[in-house]
Amino acid sequence: MNYCLYPGCSLHSTGLEYGLSSRAVLKHLEFEINELEAWNCCGASSAHALSHTLGLALPARVIALAQSAGGDLIVPCAACFNRLKGADHTLRTDQAQRIQIQSLVGFEYREGLSIRPLLAVLYEDYGLQKITAQVKIPLNGLRVVAYYGCLLLRPPEITRFDDPDHPQVMAALLTALGAEVQPWSYATECCGAGLSLSRADIVQKLVGRLAERACEAGAEALVTACPLCQVNLEMRQTCAPKLPAFYFTELLGLAFDLPQAESWWPKHLIDPRPLLSSLGLYRIPEPVQYFQPDMF
Amino acid sequence: MNNLLDQVKQISEQPIEQCYHCHKCTAGCPVVSAMRYGPDRLLRMLALEQEEPLLSSRDIWLCAGCYSCAARCPNDIDLAAVMDALRQIAMAQGYPAGEPDALLFHRLFLRVLSVFGRSHEAAMLGLFKVLSHVPLMNDVGAGIGLFLRGKVPIIPKRSGAAADVRQIMQRSK
Known part of the structure; x- marks a missing residue:
């Protein structure tokens, strides 16, 4: 199975040991993982607090990257996971916002990207x-x-x-x-x-x-x-x-x-x-x- | 469309008028003790168009976005989304934030994003320390602790996302 990884900002800074241990464990269990290239911040709690559009557009860019990379998107960080899932839900269910965000980010949304927390991948796929x-x-x-x-x-x-x-x-x-x-x-x-x-x-x-x-x-x-x-x-x-x-x-x-x-x-x-x-x-x-x- | 309730509904897309004030949101809110009104009363104030106390309250800035209220609401109102809408309207109408440091945090975070495309904790923490009302020496020990453990890198990694993020932020305005 194919996976790509969105580490998010924290896994390179305050959550350094989460990033290191996630990668080490995935490697040990022989998962084939590609880290998304040129990923951006999901906007965390600040983007959606100050701008509804930005709170959707930043995670939408990550979704766009994951769409073209292919495979399930593994998101270890709980906050990133929440933002990505929320944006994916809006893009899937709300046509007006989908059109707006698509033109803003410059991509075409396709249904079917599986956004999953690392816990779920290990529990469900590895067992x-x-x-x-x-x-x-x-x-x-x-x-x-x-x-x-x-x-x-x-x-x-x-x-x-x-x-x-x-x-x-x-x-x-x-x-x-x-x-x-x-x-x-x-x-x-x-x-x-x-x-x-x-x-x-x-x-x-x-x-x-x-x-x-x-x-x-x-x-x-x-x-x-x-x-x-x-x-x-x-x-x-x-x-x-x-x-x-x-x-x-x-x-x-x-x-x-x-x-x-x-x-x-x-x-x-x-x-x-x-x-x-x-x-x-x-x-x-x-x-x-x-x-x-x-x-x- | 001048009605505050309509504006909040339009941004948050929540069925606010379905609230029958069961208080579940307030009962489960982790930060209610620091609030003045609490989530349930904010919805009532919204229904009664008490715009000034609502939009200038600290409550809307204290919401931690934990979604306890959203998960428990029997009428499926996502109050965290309502809080986001209230913040955005309060800012657009020029109300001073009831919790200025919370707004400062969000603004600095987005400013840092517009430069690097990603978060940069060292810049963020430094600017917040200098500009906020929080006493300068608070958390300095913890900050140094994080730095010594390599958890607040000074030199930002080039991500290739910065230009895209800047463009998205400009278009989102």
Whole structure:
């Protein structure tokens, strides 16, 4: 099967380890992936807030690129996925807007492009059985909660992925890796998203509650599929104990024993290595001694 | 067409008058505690044409776009889309944003897009720090933390999309 990848801006910046681990996992599972060339930003939450037309036109350009590249479009970032699916829905169902956006972007919309989150591609196309067969280091003892956030699931008639109230896909994947996924009621609550800079107080409150509830559920870490959720979770937790937030792809890479995994952990704002080493999932390398205590 | 309700309906394409005020949107809204009215009352104000308090409220800028309201509305009103329409009308009519930093964030984001075709966090964060009302030293530690981890690259990657994006933005005006 043919796939193309739209990484989006975050996977090259604040969600760096999501981009690295996604590519590593897809390569390990022998997916043939072409990254879209000359892709642009989907407009995130800002384009549609200030201009209805721009909020459709920016993702439409990405859809145009994917149409000519061919194959299913894999979108790891939850926010990009939501914007692309939303624009695709409007282009498909609203003729007047389709005509306007087509002339604005300069392309002809064709129905049938499949826009899919990375979670769906791994779960549906690769399958749990084959993933289980790939596990070299079972993540036994790692107690986590699966945190989806908003944009992978809502609005359900547009995203058409998993159960919007009781999503199952991520928990099933993580369970296949041997992790102990704790049940909790906050999997689809909002982290505060783009308010993080302008109203850090709101985001701190929302993230604080998520971390508290995750702790209550018995988890030692959260697992996300959204770069904005991840950075908010790690940047805006104020109370101890601070729970690290993994991308699900990082845990896949860890369980598959990919050597690159070690380079992902230092990129976290909340270091997950103490947790991983307490479970024997991370070997602490010998510290390099630049200065000897008796040097002076 | 001067009626505010009609304008919002035209932009958002939502069946706003079907709202029977069950309060599900307000009950599930994650940012309602920071709002003045809450989503349900905003719809009522819209029906009553209370244009000034509605368009100058901070509420329309605080919506995080999480779609909890849209998913739960028994009448299938996508309130997040209504909020987008209200913001756009408020700006077009020259109302000062009730949450100026939220508007500043969106404007800077789009400005950066028009230059690079993609987001550029370092430029974005730097400009926001200088221009917003948020105290300058807030989040500096986290910013440095992100930078040291290679997560806010300074030198932008050439994408080949910038010219297209600029053109799209000019045509969208």
